[in-house]
Amino acid sequence: MPVKRIKIIGGLLMILLFALLGRLVQIQLVSTESFTDHHINLIQSSVNQRTQVLSVDSGRGKFFDRNGEPLGHEEVPALVLFPFLKGMPWPSKTVAEAAGISERDLLSAVEKAEKPFTYGGKTPLYLTEAQMDEINSLKIPGVFAISQSVAKKMPAEQLIGTLTKWENRKKQLYPDQKLSPEAQVGNTGLQASFDEFLLSEGESKLVYHVDGMGGPLFGIDVKYVEPANPLYPVRVVTTLDAGLQAAAEQLADKYQIQNGGLILLDIATSEIRALVSRPSIDKKNPNVGSENKMFSQAKIGSVFKTVVAAAAIDYQLIKPGRLFDCNLTINGTPDVKRKLGTLDFEESFAQSCNRTFGDLAIQLAGINPDILDNYARKLHITGQSGWQGQIFHTELKQLFKEESGKVWENGTDKKDKRLAAHTGIGQQDVQVTPLAAANMMATIARGGESMMVKAVNKITFKNGSTVVDFPEQTLESESISPYTAMKLQTMLRRVVTDEKGTGRFLQGMPYEAAGKSGTAQTGKMRDGKELYNKWFAGYFPYKNPKYALVAVNLEVPEESGGINPLFQEMVREAYRLDQNKND
Structure with a gap:
């Protein structure tokens, strides 16, 4: 092969190598929190790939009626289970008896699970305070009785308003803040009027680290993560009955x-x-339908x-x-x-x-x-x-x-x-x-x-x-x-x-x-x-x-x-x- 051609190919390979190195620097050091025009947070995406997470509460402020009744959400005392239970011995019979459910149904639900879940799905099992205490006293890794915030149909929906993850809306409201792609902000109604009060300080969640095959990365240690500020989320007490x-x-x-x-x-x-x-x-x-006809x-x-x-x-x-x-x-x-x-x-x-x-x-x-x-x-x-x-x-x-x-x-x-x-x-x-x-x-x-x-x-x-x-x-x-x-x-x-x-x-x-x-x-x-x-x-x-x-x-x-x-x-x-x- 002529020397000249070798030099050209070598030069092209060097250019390609530098381009790859530049891309790697961009990914690893420069654009870690805002990659491409879609502003992808690469660090967060990496963490997401290595963890199984169950959200307990989004951290956004909640609405209540004048007497303290929740509006648009419900605090559910629920049984939460992690999928790694299927690969280890655990006292399923004891948990089933404490929760008042069939052990067979309990084991079946765990066997089908690929990520952490609330037993019962959209109609979760409601536990009493005594049942929660009994289950948590067992201290079984991957088994938790917790109070979980579950969304339900919002009354007075146009008054309370809607939320959005739209990036342009976030930048319009908070040009100097970096909000998570998953963060929601108020778009209409009281959600918009009181958005600065309601904005999440961080969600409450159960986190379990896994390897590439979904197995435990650091044993079977499940962590409960909550906002650094214990005063949040706030409660908006409306005048509604x-x-x-x-x-x-x-x-x-x-x-x-x-x-x-x-x-x-x-x-x-x-x-x-x-x-x-x-x-x-x-x-x-x-x-569509978000206009409040009572204010029009x-x-x-x-x-x-x-x-x-x-x-x-x-x-x-x-x-x-x-x-x-x-x-x-x-x-x-x-x-x-x-x-x-x-x-x-x-x-x-x-x-x-x-x-x-x-x-x-x-x-x-x-x-x-x-x-x-x-x-x-x-x-x-x-x-x-x-x-x-x-x-x-x-x-x-x-x-x-x-x-x-x-x-x-x-x-x-x-x-x-x-x-x-x-x-x-x-x-x-x-x-x-x-x-x-x-x-x-x-x-x-x-x-x-x-x-x-x-x-x-x-x-x-x-x-x-x-x-x-x-x-x-x-x-x-x-x-x-x-x-x-x-x-x-x-x-x-x-x-x-x-x-x-x-x-x-x-x-x-x-x-x-x-x-x-x-x-x-x-x-x-x-x-x-x-x-x-x-x-x-x-x-x-x-x-x-x-x-x-x-x-x-x-x-x-x-x-x-x-x-x-x-x-x-x-x-x-x-x-x-x-x-x-x-x-």
Whole structure:
């Protein structure tokens, strides 16, 4: 072979050798924690290949209801077994007797195992405290009775929110931190609002080192690894009531609410006791269904007449003996669908006469075009109702992506009589969130006192000590007077007691209720039928108000999707659960 060719081949081999050495340096020394564009942690991957791990707890903060009941997870006292047991003698009979299971089933489960597992799989064996103590006292390598955090269906899923492992989201939230590829961060809901508190400080796990064949590397020593900081994971104590929430979810499904839901507030504190939003979150694609309909604005219809009524009362537009021709539509033509006759102000409200509130809105606009805007703010259906404030020098908003309601679009001629009339019945540009409507009812029931709506009461460390409290806070905007609130209370109750009232279906309830119905035209069609938003907003009990409730069914045909039975049964469920607590 010519010398020249040998030199060329030798040179190529040297280049190849240096390239391989360079790659080895990159893998071993330079890019050990972020290899390739996928940012693979080579050290962690190597450890994973040499260990068998059973996660006991992810280390991310957990959610609880107001009484300390876990939400979306369960602490399961479970039996954990390691696969190396199949290759060694161990007192399987003693363990089976202590756990109250068949020894044959126990041995069969171990024989099939290729990695550490919880006996029973998705329906783990629940051990008593005495059984756990007995099993652990045996000190058998590879046999553990532990309390394991197991995920279950999350109630109020849009309120609590979703998680993601998406790297771009992690970099957006924590540009200066290196998070594990498996680390999850909040994407929506309270998971996002409180992500800095909830972020994992490290998972709790059982770790067993193996060789390339899966055999023991350092004997049969299984280690329990937990976060270095014993105060974590934190506990987020929400304002939800697990019993009321479960009832609300069942009823929303019973009445086939596919677009809408309900929200229940505690009137004394303006805390969310239950919230259901439909459609549900798609587990395969969590972005589908993640929007919280209770925090999203929608056309509200006649519930807005409560705002017009408040303004009309304060501006003394309702003189004794004043009557309205409710045989006419809002445009002054004969109403062929609803001939209500001649009604006074309170009768008009109870029976939801459009003509009355169209006329009153025109009158108010003539006095001041901004009156309806002002009273919408006083009743807190524009702006935001959710709790917000300074926490550790940071402005925190509890409610994720809460939208603000509106009365007018920018540029709309507020003096136009036709537009003012349609605004007076909650049409035209009026958009309100169910959350804001519920807070309006709570404000009226409290006699005009305004409060921010809370979803979280406090965050505590693992040992129960408090990280941060979220005190009750009033809304900054001016509210209605106690006199106006009292008049509205009477009118909302008459909606139920009037023999022709739109809320008469609530007569005879175990809790006396007050409220206002709303049916809003959406301008949308489906299968040749016009679609409507159906609302009922109210509070109960009437004399000693405890709950404000709003139920909505969005974009349904006029003859279907009634919201009344949902509201009615939620009142019954609230009464039943309250009675059970008092017994």
